[in-house]
Amino acid sequence: MLRVEDVEVRFGGVQALKGVSLEVPDGALVGLIGPNGAGKTTLFNVITGLEKPFRGRVLMGDQDVTSLPPHQRARRGLGRTFQRIEVFSSLTVHENVLAAAEARRSWGRDEPEPARSASELLERVGLGDVERERVDKLPTGLLRLVEVARALASRPRLLLLDEPGSGLSTHESEALGDLLVDLVRDGRSILLVEHDVELVMRVCQQIHVLDFGSIIATGTPDQVQRDPVVQAAYLGTSAA
Ligand SMILES: Nc1ncnc2c1ncn2[C@@H]1O[C@H](COP(=O)(O)OP(=O)(O)OP(=O)(O)O)[C@@H](O)[C@H]1O
Ligand SMILES: [Mg+2]
Known part of the structure; x- marks a missing residue:
């Protein structure tokens, strides 16, 4: 699925990654x-x-990306969540995930009902009860789950x-x-x-x-x- 080969990253004098290789x-x-x-x-x-990277490769499947x-x-x-939470704070939990589901539909893949798939994903990560709340009302821990649901929305x-x-x-x-x-x-x-x-x-x-x-x-x-x-x-x- 993923192969990282011999990756090196430098920030000025800091060598943040040195010859890192791993597979998933x-x-x-x-x-x-x-x-x-x-x-x-x-x-x-x-x-x-x-x-x-200053050096090295990232492969997804057989493809060098x-x-x-x-x-x-x-x-x-490829989907991800961020260590520093990046949600749209004035939107509801549902709207945050919906934005990603809509984006996915815009890629032209089959995503017939973004609103419903957003609700299903929120249910799945355990946020079904708060899907109509604004995200700025939620504690940090739950915001992380919003991010997980949003990442999943791009399938x-x-x-x-x-x-x-x-x-x-x-x-x-x-x-x-x-x-x-x-x-x-x-x-x-x-x-x-x-x-x-x-x-x-x-x-x-x-x-x-x-x-x-x-x-x-x-x-x-x-x-x-x-x-x-x-x-x-x-x-x-x-x-x-
Ligand atoms: N944009 C940047 N510019 C300069 N230095 C950076 C930058 N990003 C990260 N670093 C430095 O690179 C090193 C690796 O940082 P990184 O954030 O990847 O660590 P981490 O393993 O995720 O740490 P944490 O567990 O605290 O999240 C650190 O020394 C950090 O200060
Ligand atoms: Mg980190």
């Missing part, structure tokens, strides 16, 4: 964890086309989620985990950036650990949790 197989839920400033969001920006602009990657099935085959669990209660974060598992069961692939290690360990089949711009470990949740290098860099002794 079809139908897989893959985690990307690491300390603050490790380069996780930068990697998402490279994958979605917001950041041009490295030089495609973001909207063309979206049309090829992505690959979804990049940048800390969707932040600001969620324990109960909400469990529900989010179940939702993610459900979404990949439907055939989507997900790359998940998340500081809620418990959530990542519970739902991901494979995890990459990024530290100072480099992948320092890749493996199953178990392998990553036991890895002494990862413990030193990120998980610390308590999590281990």
